[in-house]
Amino acid sequence: MQRRYISLVAAVAALGTTIALAGCGGAGEADEVTLRLVAADYGNGAENSSQKYWDELADRFEAGNAGITVDVRVHSWKDVDREVAEMVADGNAPDIAQIGAYADYADQGRLYRVDELVTIPTQANFLPELSEAGQTEQVQYGLPFAASTRLLFFNEDLFADAGVGAPENWSQLRAAAERLKARGVTYPFALPLGSEESQAEAMIWMLSGGGGYRDRNGGFYAIDSESNVSTFTWLRDNLVTPGLTGPVEPGKLDRAQAFEAFTRGEVGMLSGHPTLMRQAEQRGIKVGMVPMPGVDGRARASMGVADWMMAFRQNGHRKEIGRFLDFAYRDENVLEFSGRYDILPVTVSASEAMAADGKHRRLWKFLEALPTSELYPSGEMSWAKVSASVKRNIGEAVAPQGDPAAVLKRIASDAARAESEAAAE
Structure with a gap:
């Protein structure tokens, strides 16, 4: 450390x-x-x-x-x-x-x-x-x-019942979600992209896919980058469309709802933080935790x-x-x-x-995850408006008929406008 x-x-x-x-x-x-x-x-x-x-x-x-x-x-x-x-x-x-x-x-x-x-x-x-x-x-x-940092949380009992282990990459994550669904788990993977804190869930997945809100040098916003488009396209095609994210569509699922469902034993996997660990354990949930998987292995950075x-x-x-x-x-x-x-x-x-x-x-x-984590660009005057745009729009990117490229381009345009307005003040 x-x-x-x-x-x-x-x-x-x-x-x-x-x-x-x-x-x-x-x-x-x-x-x-x-x-x-x-x-x-x-x-x-x-x-x-x-x-x-x-x-x-x-x-x-x-x-x-x-x-x-x-x-x-x-x-x-x-x-x-x-x-x-x-x-x-x-x-x-x-x-x-x-x-x-x-x-x-x-x-x-x-x-x-x-x-x-x-x-x-x-x-x-x-x-x-x-x-x-x-x-x-x-x-x-x-x-x-x-x-705090975010890790991939999983319900150890549900995983044992489904005969799967903690995923190390996206393919294993999808395979685990499929097995969980086959065993009747309500939310094989909870994906809260509703209005409450979807800017966090979006960033977790951007980092997992090799992207982020900004370019690799921490410069300009890169919200509609190729890597981010690929990430949300994968989520749409591999988790949402096959019905592996549960009965509430991600764009209408808030973090608090997802966390509460996890503490009731209804969620197989989700991105979680330390407070959820304690709340789940108090409800008798055996919580497993691993770094967020990336495309081919561990994600390059966690979200802090x-x-x-x-x-x-x-x-x-x-x-x-x-x-x-x-x-x-x-x-x-x-x-x-x-x-x-x-x-x-x-x-x-x-x-x-x-x-x-x-x-x-x-x-x-x-x-252990904190020194290599990435935080929101909270020092930027534009961030509040960018975050608000993500909350409004990102759920649409993973809807079965959604267009990730178009949605991310819309958010990127809002970000560019917010940057210009901040520079003019």
């Missing part, structure tokens, strides 16, 4: 007591300040709501930082981005937001740069691929807060996802925000959150600690 960065982090950390950015002084220097933090909920009910984690963290921070109070409000993922957007629009921005995207606010000049907030050791400790993803025009505004922390300039609490963020990114706090919600750490040192600790064994396969 990114061992080449450890010596840098260790060396910089040794200077942490003497080299720090303004805003990281002693607690006694602060006036009475209340920091307002709006965060997303990673729990699945009141019992394990993220509100509990943040309240505990705030209590520990306040105990060592007299004069600073942290007021945390947690909202569901369905609502949190909208809640923050409305607060900003009303001129009432929070001091800190932990949500899904930062680029729009950075472009509007509303956010502090990361190097204005945290100490050098904290900034140097973020996993490099996540630090890069937190940049807009080569300046980091987004602090990665939580990460990062959620973001950001700090708004409006209230002028830079020093206090920086002090809180340095505290929040201590290893013990990062690992506590990761262990509680089956989320991957975003720092080098916490990732190393997780990889060395057997109690986190459940997450090791996801952790």
